[in-house]
Amino acid sequence: MTERPTAQGVASVQAAPHTPVFSPAAVVASCVGFVLIGALQALYGPAIPAFRDEFVLSPSAAGLGLSAHFVGGVGGVLLFDRLYGRIGNRQLLGSSYLLMAVGAAGFALAPNWPIGLAMALLAGLGFGGIDYGLNQLFAIGFGRRSAAMLNILNAHFGVGAILGPALIGVVGSDHYPAIFLGFALVNLPLLLCLRGVRDRAPEPADATRAESGRGLVLGRSLGSVLAMFVALYVLHVGIEAGVGGWEPTHLETVGYGAGVAATATSVYWLMMTVGRFLAAPIALRFSAQSIITVSCAGMTVCLLLASVPGLAPYAYAGVGLFIAPIFPTGLPWLNRAAPRARRAGAVVIAASMVGGVAAGPALGKAIEWSGIRAVPLLLCGISALCLAATLWLIRATRATTTH
Template identity: 60%
Template sequence: MSTARRPAASGPPQPLLTTMAIVASCAAFVVIGALQALYGPAIPALRADYGIGPAVAGLGLSGHFAAAVVGVLVYHLLRARLGHRILLGASYLLMALGAVVFATAPDWPVALAGTLVMGLGFGGVDYGLNHLFAVAFGRRSTAMLNVLNGHFGVGAIAGPALVGWLGAEHYPGIFLGLAALCVLIVSTLGGVASREPEPVAATASSGTGSRVAPVIAAFIGVYVLHVAIETGVGGWEPTHLEAVGYAATTAATATSAYWAAMTIGRFVVVPLCLRLPASAILTVCCAGMAGFLLLATLPSAAPYAYFGVGLAIAPIFPTCLPWLNRSVPSVGAAGAYVMAASMVGGVAFPPLLGVVIDGLDVRALPAVLFALAAICLLISFRLRRNAPDPNGPSTSVPASAGTTSPSEVHT
């Protein structure tokens, strides 16, 4: 794997990310994937340790996401002043500190405070590394972002599996181990460039100058809707499958397969990202989401259809970030806006979907989510028209694609 390059004022190009930093970044995404996925399996032990109900225990995950939104925005606001190296280091240390507090807390309020600290660091790492990968690899950024976010899925699968193997009562040791990994990753930050190149004014010729706000709003719509579908399936698939006649064990297995598909899809799409523009990938993914959700209305096909939904959702988040940066290069905060919006959607949508399902029936889940996917598909068509991606991958990837020329770097 080659290093990502940035232009220097004189002399040879300096790397935005060295090979070691790229590997460490993927390891960091395994860590944050595991941290996010560990709350659910740890809830039985949390209730036993602190004498709390399930709703109170669930505040840990809600607090984590709320703090993560703040972490994203703070990182963005301080990025130009402090640089990536300092902010990533601080984010890793916040995650480590939060994990230690959560694992050793004497009571629930202290443990909840630990989740907030962890969430701040989580948001910083999530935004900082996604942003770096979006600007560091030129035409290969979409592929590299799918690789990076695929490792998040690896962590999200490995974390609960580790809890299942060791037992929920050993969750403090698992969190302490992840804290130690965060501290180790800090030692690799010498391979991360503190500063990025200045935005290239010539790249604003995409025709979106007078439509910046609508373009950003459309990307936010895609992010909010696909996260809503992602969390909707992940949270309600077991209940829906049981309601249409499947055994609880089958429903649980199918849901695990859905989350595995989210990881598989990101790795599978990597070679396609080098050949197809992001706009085409988004449209196919949105159409796939809609088609598989429609298929999920058939009880006999539902478990397999949900696996297909996972495959279709998987590339959307990492594929759209470089396209967004290329479409509105003059708005450095665009990435922060859409990531923060997607996190807010992940917190707000599950309760809203619960209200809708209470008013209808859980059997209506695929139809409700299909409607959201159809809207997402319409937005993808609008983006293809209003935010063309002339700098995206073409059918011929140059041999020098491993490095980034000044004209290929956007912030």
């Protein structure tokens, strides 16, 4: 990432008013694309019993399927970012859809586990390209409506994450090859809708105004601002993955049955999806800074309440609701705070994926030391750090609220 000596003031980053970045059909297709990437990420876990039986795998070896997917996802983000602006957006998105389709089909038909892992990596490469590409284009393509549109887009990821496991549950994990093949085929019609995507990357609406904003952000270096955005994204995705992974175990430890614990975890993911749909109209009226501050504060309070056994299932649902807007709402704020740091979006999205991968082992080590009952308090401490990072960013990017 190229750094400048000081953080930039805001320039509205949007496409020229006469040429929208997305046609209405392309917006719908993009939301369908996010349903698909949400489903793909969520399909690996429920299919693990079938992987283990078919390829005679240990639990850790079977879990490598999702790890390969995430490694590919990080690679896809960085590759898309490297080619962004050099190759047309349609070609980049189309290649990402094809990579995901080929990878999913190859995973379904893999004759052995090493080839399966290679195909999961390939599918993840396409996944990362779509995730970053559409987030980036939505962040700069709708002007003041970008935060609202990003919440809607990312809410569809949650829809897919709910539907994927449900589909495995209906047909059975033994039929995972057919599901992955069907998933690959559903990708292909989306290629036809790419004609509605503006092919060239939108440019900042007023580059000179961004230049004149140098030094207005309390003299903070651009590198410091980007580092704090990365910290915010890594930490909040760590909480997201931590609750999703450890909520059932914590609830069972404090006395709830396995069925109740599983249902409560499903409600957590559902509330995250609902929260993003609810945040869309809110983002039209309130600033990203305000929304993320309230989200981090609410998330911290809910995690504190989750340490009370009688309140825990409801408190975890509240965490899902409050954490929902942070990822999509932060991207337009990042683009305004650092309008010339084109790679900033790629850095924070790739970092969020790394955070999701690292959260499991890191939280596991902390739990070994403190015990399962401390899960909500550990996550509450991380959430407090998210709130502190947000307040720091508000001060450091104060020029963005007045420029």
